[in-house]
Amino acid sequence: MDKVYDQTKTEEKWYKFWEESGFFKPEVNPDGKPYTIILPPPNANAPLHFGHAMYVVEDILIRYHRMLGDSTLWLPGSDHAGFETQVVFEKQLEKEGKSRFDYDRETLYQMIWDFVQDNKGTMEGQLRKMGFSVDWSRMKFTLDPDIIKIVYKTFKKMFDDGLIYRGTRIVNYCTKHGTSFSDLEVLYEDRTTPLYYIKYGPLILATVRLETKFGDTAVAVHPRDTRYQQYIGKELDIETVLGPAKIKVISDEAVDPEFGTGVVKVTPAHSMVDSEIGKRHNLEVRQVIGFDGRLNEKAGKFAGMRVKEARAAIAKEMQEKGLIEKIDESYKNRVGVCYKCGTEIEPLPLEQWFIKVGDLAKKAIEVVKEEKIKIYPKNWETTYFRWLENIKDWNISRQIVWGMQIPAWFCKNCDKWIVTEGETPNKCPSCENVSLERDPDVFDTWFSSGQWPFATLKASRPGGFEKFYPTSVIETMYDILLFWVARMVMLGIYSTGKIPFKDIVLHGKVLDPLGKKMSKSKGNVVNPIEIVEQYGADAARMALVYGTAFGHDQALSHPKLQAMRNFTNKLWNIGRFIIEFAPEDAKHLDKNATAIQSLSNSNDQEILAKLNKTGEAVGKAIDQYRFHDGADALYEFIWHEFADKYIEQSKDRRTETQPVLEYIFRTSLELLHPFMPFITEELWQKLPHEGKSIMLANWPGKNPF
């Protein structure tokens, strides 16, 4: 054995061996009970960052269950990540002085496709370097034709079941990116915005959005507000920057009499709340801001201005005309912005596809309340329930090209939508019209990834779905519990009638060494390969689970990585001591470990008892998703009990203890294997053993004696 452990050479060698031997496939344990994890598909638009290395806990679960004899499947994939990817790609185009509008739909789609293919290769290499035992033969991409087919089928079924409707609603719209978003995708920022107290005839009302006043189709007060009773139902003559106008006064419960003057302007086209009020009172929806973020012709001389400049110009002119009572410059509010570019989100009326989520959400709540699905750590249940209990219909249309184009065609003759499972209808079934127009929009990427567990299993291998669904665990970072996990529960139950997984396991965020969030713009993103090359994959894996309670955020810690690299060095040297420096006359571990049973030295008894205890602790820790407990128990036992105490004591009676040393070490390696797969394989192979790989060794159960 080399004096120094060569991690790079060893890691490459074993990964290749495992993969080529087919050990990652569930078929290595054909008779075992199924144990399944679907890998949360990383975005195909960029290489992995170090946070993705947290997949290690899935590998721990998978390797552990494989050793338990389960028919274990870890199914990998990658996500086209619709809008995310298009944004990344558009930035690249921007650098070349181009924009998405320079290309037609097909060309742009093809260009992004090629871009994504490169990244997919990089990503797969990274996953291999971390030692992840995914079944590569079942790898899926969210835009694979068979996946698309399944997603279309779901859409059609939902449409037929009346769960999908086409409607004009106020949507969250980013005028820079030219697309709408779901509520979850809107970020809110604290701002200080001037609050204008403006005169509407005899009334004074407070607003920040002067520029939407041309879309006002009423003013509203609270029905029981005594100050304004005489105005309710009347039409007021008001003076505006565009001349005299008339406006109706209505009363609505949604108005808070405490805010401002208790009077609000109602702009159904540009506010969610106002739209609701408008519906209740049958108000006209008058859109004054266009999808380009500029005021339209209804704004008179302000037409063509961007929202911000229009607001300033209107304020100036109103002040000159004496229409502004006062301005509160220190008013604090929250403004919705695009999570990618920070542009203020415009609520705009747009016709989109929506999912009625009420009943789906109810079922998703039920299965968790009934503990058919359990969430770890449990406190996330609160977040999950709160969101689902207050959920609103889900806008799934996106005005981009990168994604699955919605399989819906419009017939102008009948004023009707025709939805299919993807095939292009050659004519309208009602009127025989042949010039149908397809909706250019694509699905929200979460609509398709919400179907990932059953879609991948149905698409990867015949019988796969029947055998491996429902899956055992979904493990991901807590930040996509609502975006993704909750949607998978809803869509999974809807499509298959069964829950998509039994346990939801949520890990924390990996921060940079200073405890700051990693982001491309800050330039502090760490590539997992760098860490692997510096410390070894085993150390990188161990460092992520050791010393931080599972589920909590943690900073990337070089001292901890060093400590874990030192631990691999310790393991290597224990190995050298036991294997390389064995006395020539020593007995060795035999098949049934009988040589150990005959020993009665109290040191031997003690270490064997501690080994058993450690084995139990590790199994229990993994079962309960308390990975840090398992890592801690192993580190403590191997280094401080076995190496520091037992091995030191054994030096006096080396010949006799050799089988015990071999037994304890081999068993320790087996227990450690899910955490540190490479070095454990390397050393296990050098010890007396049965079988081709530690990967397939039996998990050392309780009380091996």
Add this chain to the structure above:
RNA sequence: GGACAAGUAGCUCAGUUGGUCAGAGCGCCUCAUUUACACUGAGGAGGCCACAGGUUCGAGUCCUGUCUUGUCCACCA
């Protein structure tokens, strides 16, 4: 406005159902050894476990309140 998490040695963090739980890694100090391992071993210094009350024979560990930090949610014009 609400929710969740965290506040424990200089730093980073463990301490599931209250009673060897006052711990680990790194750092620091002393000593040892060419030892299987210096990516080492033995030992040591360092903490009113955020603060204030309370429950209890007994509380980092339970309850109440306060403060600080972080994250998330919410249509306040």
